[in-house]
Amino acid sequence: MSNFRKWVMVVVISSASLCATCASSIASFTEAGEVDAFRVSKEVTILGISMYMVGLGTGPLLVGPLSEVYGRNIVYRLSYIFFFAFTFPVAFAPNIATFLVFRVLTGFASSAFLSVAGGSVSDMFSNYNVANPMAFYTMSPFIGPVVGPMYSGLINQHLDWRWTYRIQIIWIFIELVMLFVFVRETYVPVLLKGKAARMRKETGDGRFYAPLDRRDGSLVGAIFVSCYKPFELMIYERMALLLNIWTALLLGILYLTLQAFPFIFEKNHGFNMQSTGLSFAGIGLGMILAFLAQLVYNKVSAPKTAAKYGGNPPPEVRLIIGMAGAVLCPISLFWLAFTTYRSVHWIVPIIASILLGTGSLFVFTSVFTYLVTAYRPLAASALASNSALRSAFAAAFPLFAGAMYNKLGTVGATALLAGLTTIMAPLPFVFFRIGTRLRQNSRFAAS
Incomplete structure (x- = not known):
């Protein structure tokens, strides 16, 4: 393929990932409508976010092994077909039980784009x-939870809450069409399997086969391994466990802001629903700036790093950009905490949130790249373990956000989160120094 064709596929896959994670956070501004429609408490409606994240976290344990047997493309297409179909019961749910059950199923169906x-x-x-x-x-996928409240707040300011999911259906359909039109199979073992089948048919010679044709074990066995291997990795690998906790904490904080920002901007500054949704733009801008900074960093540092280590840099060099993120995240949260007073102009905490977006993406990128390179034989399991823990935190944090901000106030609650990120901040610096030694004694790390 040409580079242009490859990048078209990357953009389509990435936009599908954006749509999948955006669907999680759009529920934050539909809660008031759900309270009236279903006659339930606000605490119950918060489960709309949590249930989606449960599906999003457990789905990769199934779709991962499926993609290694049947290929990436069929998993993408079936995933989005089910995502499209299951969103209809969410948009037209007659009761809260139907709504929550299909929120789990939509999260599960869309999870292929996180693994x-x-x-x-x-x-x-x-x-x-x-x-x-x-x-x-x-x-x-990480800018998705930021985009969701922005357009959900706009919709719910002017339309019935169900239109949030109806418009989501239209977006999912457009993504589904683009997946069929622009995305082709890229998984080499599946491509070889198709080539071997064509050669057997064309030549009549049954000796042509691909490694996948003689795959040992069953699909059920592969799924079983994919379910326990990520947790085995976290149990025996302190590096993987601590880095997973770090990223899970940051994603939990991002999802907690879905409940915290209304406290900060609606109660303190009198924002309406639409304006509160737009307040998430600071985090989104920070992530975009982080991406642009990484392009520059990769262009400048990659040749020098490759030359320094003879073309084979150790995984620990991937943590360098995470060091910047480790410093930016607590600074941002402390800044945000002590500028949430009503007397402080609303633009000041939004500027603080830009640093949170930048620091978070630095951390996510560095940890993901480190896990893939350090545990290359088990890269899929390493990412699945990270995804499962991140989704668990993202599901749990919004549930106690209201109680925490009511009890501690915007300053105390946000400062508590800042303190947690401060405790985790030394991780990339420590692992950069001792990571090589720890990997030498690891049962899972690549040599």
Whole structure:
């Protein structure tokens, strides 16, 4: 494929990932409508976010092994077909039970784009050229929770809450069409399997086969391994566990802001629903700036790093950009905490949130790249373990956000989060120094 064709596929896959994670956070501004429609408490409606994240976190344990047997493309297409179909009961749910059940199912169906999509990017680009497309893809699912409240707030300010999901259906359909038109199979074992089948048919010689034709074990066995291997990795690998907790904490904080920003901007500054949704633009802008900074960093540092280590840099060099993120995140949260007073202009906390977006994406990118390179034989399991823990935190944090901000106030609650990120901040600095030694004693790390 030409580079242009590869990048078209990267953009389509990334936009599908954006749509999938955006669907999680759009529920934040539909809660008031759900309270009136379903006659339930606000605490119950918050489960709309949490249930989606449960599906999003458990789905990769199934779709990961499926993609390694049947290929990336069929998983993408079936995933989005089910995502499209299951969103209709969400948009037209007659009761809260139906709404929550199908929120889980939509999260599960869309989860392929948090696990399989990264594999497609790595399929198309060499190790030397993969940094920029991987940075672009990594940004997409994490900017989704920021984009969701922005357009959800606009819709719910002027229309019935159900239109949030009806418009989401239209977006999913457009993504589904683009997946069929522009995205082709990239997984080499599946391509070889198709080639072997064509050669057997054309030549009549049954001796042509691909490695996947003689795959050992069953699909059920592969799914079983994919379910326990990520947790085994976290149990025995302190590096993986601590880095996973770090990214899970940051994603939990991002999802907690879905409940925290209304406290800060609606109660303190009198924002309406639409304006509160737009207040998330600061985090989104920070992520875009982080992506642009990574393009520059990769262009400048990659040749020097490759030359320094003889073309084979250790995984720990991937943590360097995470060091910047480790410093920016607590600074941003402390700044945000002590500028939430009504007397402080609303633009000041939004500027603080820009640093949160930048620091978070630096951390996510560095940890993902580190896990893939450090645990290359088990890269899929390493990412699945990270995804499962991140989704668990993202599902849980919004549930106690209201109680925490009511009890501690905007200053105390946000400062508590800043303190947690401060405790985790030394991780990239420590692992950069001792990571090589720890990997030498690891049962899972690549040599």
